[in-house]
Amino acid sequence: MAELLASGGSMEMVRAAFDHGADAVYVGAAGWSRRRAQYEMDDAAIVEAQRYARSAGRILRVAFNTLPASSEVPLFLSRTDALYAAGVRDFILTDPGLMMALKNRHPDTILHASVGCTIINIQDALFYKEAGASQVVAECRMGRTTMRRIKAEAGVGLEVLVHATTCYTLLGRCTMSSYTKYGHRVDASGKDHFPGSPNRGGLCYRICLTGWDQVGEAGEIEASGVELPNRAYFLADDIPYLIDHGVDTIKIQGREYSVPLVSRMVRFYRDLIDACVRDRAGFRMDPWRERMARIVADRDAERREKTAGLIGEGLETT
Amino acid sequence: MCLGSPYCRRVEGNYSEALDLLPGVVSGLHAAGKRAFVATPAAPREADLHHVYRLVDAAAAAGADALEIHNMGVLRIVRTKGRRIPAHMGAYANVYTHLAAVVMRDAGAVRVRPNAEVPLEEMAILAREGGVEVEVLVHGKIPLGVTDRCFLLTESEETDPKCPSACRAVHWLTSRQWALKTVGKGVLSGRDMCLLEHLPRLVADGFRVFRVEGLYETAAYRSEIGAVYREALARAFDGGGYALDDRWADAVRRHAPRGLCNGYLFGTSGQTYVGTVLQDGNPEV
Numbered sequence: 091m092a093e094l095l096a097s098g099g100s101m102e103m104v105r106a107a108f109d110h111g112a113d114a115v116y117v118g119a120a121g122w123s124r125r126r127a128q129y130e131m132d133d134a135a136i137v138e139a140q141r142y143a144r145s146a147g148r149i150l151r152v153a154f155n156t157l158p159a160s161s162e163v164p165l166f167l168s169r170t171d172a173l174y175a176a177g178v179r180d181f182i183l184t185d186p187g188l189m190m191a192l193k194n195r196h197p198d199t200i201l202h203a204s205v206g207c208t209i210i211n212i213q214d215a216l217f218y219k220e221a222g223a224s225q226v227v228a229e230c231r232m233g234r235t236t237m238r239r240i241k242a243e244a245g246v247g248l249e250v251l252v253h254a255t256t257c258y259t260l261l262g263r264c265t266m267s268s269y270t271k272y273g274h275r276v277d278a279s280g281k282d283h284f285p286g287s288p289n290r291g292g293l294c295y296r297i298c299l300t301g302w303d304q305v306g307e308a309g310e311i312e313a314s315g316v317e318l319p320n321r322a323y324f325l326a327d328d329i330p331y332l333i334d335h336g337v338d339t340i341k342i343q344g345r346e347y348s349v350p351l352v353s354r355m356v357r358f359y360r361d362l363i364d365a366c367v368r369d370r371a372g373f374r375m376d377p378w379r380e381r382m383a384r385i386v387a388d389r390d391a392e393r394r395e396k397t398a399g400l401i402g403e404g405l406e407t408t
Numbered sequence: 409m410c411l412g413s414p415y416c417r418r419v420e421g422n423y424s425e426a427l428d429l430l431p432g433v434v435s436g437l438h439a440a441g442k443r444a445f446v447a448t449p450a451a452p453r454e455a456d457l458h459h460v461y462r463l464v465d466a467a468a469a470a471g472a473d474a475l476e477i478h479n480m481g482v483l484r485i486v487r488t489k490g491r492r493i494p495a496h497m498g499a500y501a502n503v504y505t506h507l508a509a510v511v512m513r514d515a516g517a518v519r520v521r522p523n524a525e526v527p528l529e530e531m532a533i534l535a536r537e538g539g540v541e542v543e544v545l546v547h548g549k550i551p552l553g554v555t556d557r558c559f560l561l562t563e564s565e566e567t568d569p570k571c572p573s574a575c576r577a578v579h580w581l582t583s584r585q586w587a588l589k590t591v592g593k594g595v596l597s598g599r600d601m602c603l604l605e606h607l608p609r610l611v612a613d614g615f616r617v618f619r620v621e622g623l624y625e626t627a628a629y630r631s632e633i634g635a636v637y638r639e640a641l642a643r644a645f646d647g648g649g650y651a652l653d654d655r656w657a658d659a660v661r662r663h664a665p666r667g668l669c670n671g672y673l674f675g676t677s678g679q680t681y682v683g684t685v686l687q688d689g690n691p692e693v
Contacts, residue, residue, distance in 0.1 A: 157504035157523070160533040186480070187507020208502075210556075211454045213481025220484075221511060231556075236454040259553030259595060260451055263500050265524050266552045269597060269678035270586050272525070272671070286677065287525055289502070300583050304590070307578035318559070318581070318595075405584065 091367060092333055092340050095151070095249070096356045099129035099345030104139045104150075106353045111360025114149035115139070116182060118292070118345065119169060121281035123153040124206060126293040129345040133169070137176045144177070153182040155204035157289050158281075165281055167191065174199065184262070184289075186221040193222035200224055202249065205343075206262035206289065212239045219246040225338060230256045230323075234331070241336055249339035250332055252325040253355060253389075258298045258318035267294045271404050286404075295404030296320065296397050322393055324386050327375055329359075330366050347392050354385050409437055410476055412447035413623060414498060415554060415594040417456065418565055418572040424448065425459075427466040434470040443473040450478035450500045450554045451593075460485055468492040474519070477501065478554075483515050491516040496543070499524060499551040509538030519543055519617065524550050527675045532613055541617050544610060546603040547633055547660070548621025549589055549596035550669075550678055558592040575624070580666070586679070587666045591624045597678060599669035602660055604636070605652055605685040606670070607644035629663045636660065652685050660686070 096112035098104035107115045117123075117139055118130040131139065136152055143150035152173060158166060166188060170181065174196050181199055183189045184206035192199055203209060203218035203226040210229045218226050225247030228237060232250075240248050257264060265287065272286035284291030298318035306312050332340055340363065342355050358381060366373045411433060412424025423429060424447050437444040446467040452460050460482055467475055468489075475493055477483050478500035486495050497503050497512050497520040509520050519541040522531050528544075535542040558565060560574040575592040582588075587598030601621075603610065610618070620637050622630035636656045644650055660668065671680030 157502060159504070159526075159530050160506045160537065161530070163505060163507060184502075185505055185508050186511045187505050187509070190511060191507055207480075208451075210479070211452060211457055211481045213457065213484045214479065215481075217480040217484045217515075233454070239454060258559075259555045262502065263451075264553040264595075265550075265678065266588065266595060268525055268672075269550065269552050269588075272677040274675065284525075289523070290504070290525060297583070297586065302581045302583045302588075305580040305582050312579065 092337050092363065093149075094356070094359055094363060095339050095341040097343055097345040097347075097352060098131075098139060098150075099125065099347075099352075100349070101131070101135055101139060103345070103349045103352055105142060106349050107356050108143065108146050108148055110353045110356040112148065112342075112356050114151060114180075114339070115143065116151040116153055116341075118153045118155075119173075121277055121279070121283050121291075122156050122158070122166070122169070124155050124204070124288055124292045125345050126285070126291075127283060130292075133172060133176075136173060136178065140176065140178055149180055150178065151180040151182050151202065152178055153204065154188070155182050155184045155206050156284075156292060157185055157206070158188075162281060163188070163191070165279060167195065169279075171195070183223075186218065189218070189222040202247075203227060204262075205229070205251065205254070208260050208262040210260070211236060212244055215240045215244045215246055215248075219244060225249055227251065227341070230254055230261060234335075237337070238335060247338035249341055250328075250337050251341045251343055252328065252332075252359065253323070254341075254343040255320055255322045258320050262289065264288065266297055267404065270297055271295060294400070296400045297404055299397050300401050322389065324355075324382065324389065326362060326378060326382050329362055330370070330373060333363065333366055334370075344389075346396060347389065351385070351388055351392060355389075358382065358385055409442055410445040410447055411472075414447045414450035414476065414478055414500070415591060415623075416558065416572075416575065417449060417459070419575060419592075420572050424463060427462060430466050430470040430472065434467075434472050438471065444471075445474045445476050445496060446470075446472045447476045447498070448478070448482045450498070451556045452479055452482060453556060457481070457485070461489075464489055464493065477517070483512060483517065487515045494518045497521060499545070500554050503534065504530075506534050506537035509534050509540050513538065513540050521545070521619070524552070524672050524678060526672070528610075528613065528673045531615070531673075535614065542615060543617040543619050544603070544615050544673075545601055545621060546607070546610070546618045547601055547637060548619070548625070549623075550601050550672070551594065551596060551621075552588065552678075553595040555593055559590050560592040589624070589666075596624070597669060598666035599679055599681075600660065600664040600667075601670055602664070602668040602681075602686065603670055603673070604640055604656055604660060605683045606673075607640055608650045611641075611644045625663075632659050633663055657686060 096107035288294035
């Protein structure tokens with residue numbers, strides 16, 4: 091049965107996600123994941139989360155899925171060595187070079203290729219498999235044909251995000267935020283957090299979601315106040331299909347949301363998956379829609395507030 | 409010269425699509441003493457892979473000197489086809505570390521263009537430890553994002569009468585103090601990357617591959633900016649005194665209506681201009 095993977099933006103969220111039915115939870119290593127520092131964890135917290143997961147018979151995955159500087163590779167290796175020594179075996183990575191380095195160093199680690207790898211076709215999946223990944227995250231707009239091919243032919247696990255955002259550009263291939271504002275904050279370990287770069291430090295100012303004017307060569311306005319589409323989605327209708335086709339992991343993204351909201355999302359998907367598996371032939375989506383709509387409305391409210399804050403932060407001079 | 413567009417297969421005049429034209433244009437460039445590289449799609453979906461297979465074969469058969477590759481799946485296809493043609497990793501290949509460069513080198517890459525966010529000192533490590541040539545964007549729009557849905561169309565590519573001509577016109581996106589350029593399936597910087605005044609440092613640091621980006625620019629842009637950099641690089645390699653010629657400054661300003669930038673290479677935001685010579689009180693610059 092497909093694993094339900096949920097976000098762990100804090101120790102409280104890790105516990106809540108497991109308690110509401112997640113089979114696995116991912117957390118971000120401070121300075122090394124695709125979210126800003128307040129939603130990441132230091133090593134002590136990761137080890138605590140790992141203990142909690144183990145005591146519940148579940149899995150904790152640790153994301154090191156930013157793209158660091160070459161000079162930071164020794165930091166990456168020492169940090170992952172320490173977590174490995176503490177019992178962590180499951181990691182989420184983006185850089186294929188780091189994947190190979192970690193796999194060579196600790197062959198029994200389990201590596202997942204992050205959404206930042208922008209895996210959009212079966213050859214991408216095979217490339218990251220050869221780099222050491224045992225599972226790949228499907229790009230958010232990946233179609234069912236590609237999913238079926240990867241499952242049938244690639245020999246690698248497939249992870250699908252059911253709650254996430256479809257960025258205007260392909261996620262992992264965008265530097266619009268850092269083009270407008272990009273800084274350096276080096277922590278005590280020597281890691282640069284690269285604020286402003288989602289690829290390098292996780293903090294994106296979401297400038298795509300501000301109002302844009304499209305202007306022609308002579309300065310004429312072609313369209314006013316357009317947004318570059320960046321939409322949060324919440325898939326439910328696809329769950330039976332994903333289960334039927336053997337998708338390995340159904341992932342709920344959302345470290346930046348509140349713990350109560352993440353708890354409701356996890357419980358919703360847990361109940362939905364269990365109901366679907368229990369009675370596949372009789373399963374119908376309609377009874378779930380009202381509950382889903384309430385969650386989506388609350389999610390959208392939290393997202394709007396966060397987006398306004400991020401755009402404002404991006405406009406502040408440093 | 410890099411032929412073709414990595415952004416959109418439907419763009420007019422795309423040599424990466426018109427495979428029957430490749431032999432002629434490649435041999436023409438070779439006869440002129442130039443090298444010919446061919447761009448591959450930056451975001452090929454499953455349905456595009458059949459074309460990618462044909463493109464790899466056609467470019468190799470035409471004698472192209474390398475393929476420009478942004479997608480790891482395309483790199484894998486080149487490798488599985490026996491590396492009949494070298495790979496140059498493009499701007500969207502997300503090369504940030506020397507370890508990634510080594511993986512790509514082992515798959516057939518001989519040259520990498522680091523992601524735009526990688527500053528000069530990190531590029532030097534990539535070149536030294538990665539065992540590959542490093543290509544530096546010295547002038548032109550910085551690629552900031554790629555998607556497979558055209559922003560300039562209201563209907564599908566097949567039915568919208570604006571396709572494929574919409575992206576031939578210039579379209580800016582402006583908001584607050586920001587300006588970007590949209591080419592439909594790509595977002596580029598509004599400002600032009602310009603390293604004219606920093607060429608002696610690049611030469612001293614050992615970089616030898618410099619790119620002037622001419623995608624979605626006019627023929628005048630390509631020829632005039634290209635000529636400026638050919639002359640400036642010759643002067644930088646001479647090793648004597650290096651000063652910007654007024655003609656060069658005039659040309660780069662004339663072709664940069666949204667101003668100049670070079671910030672990523674010096675560790676700041678991409679839209680920043682780091683330097684002294686070309687700022688001269690112009691707030692856009």
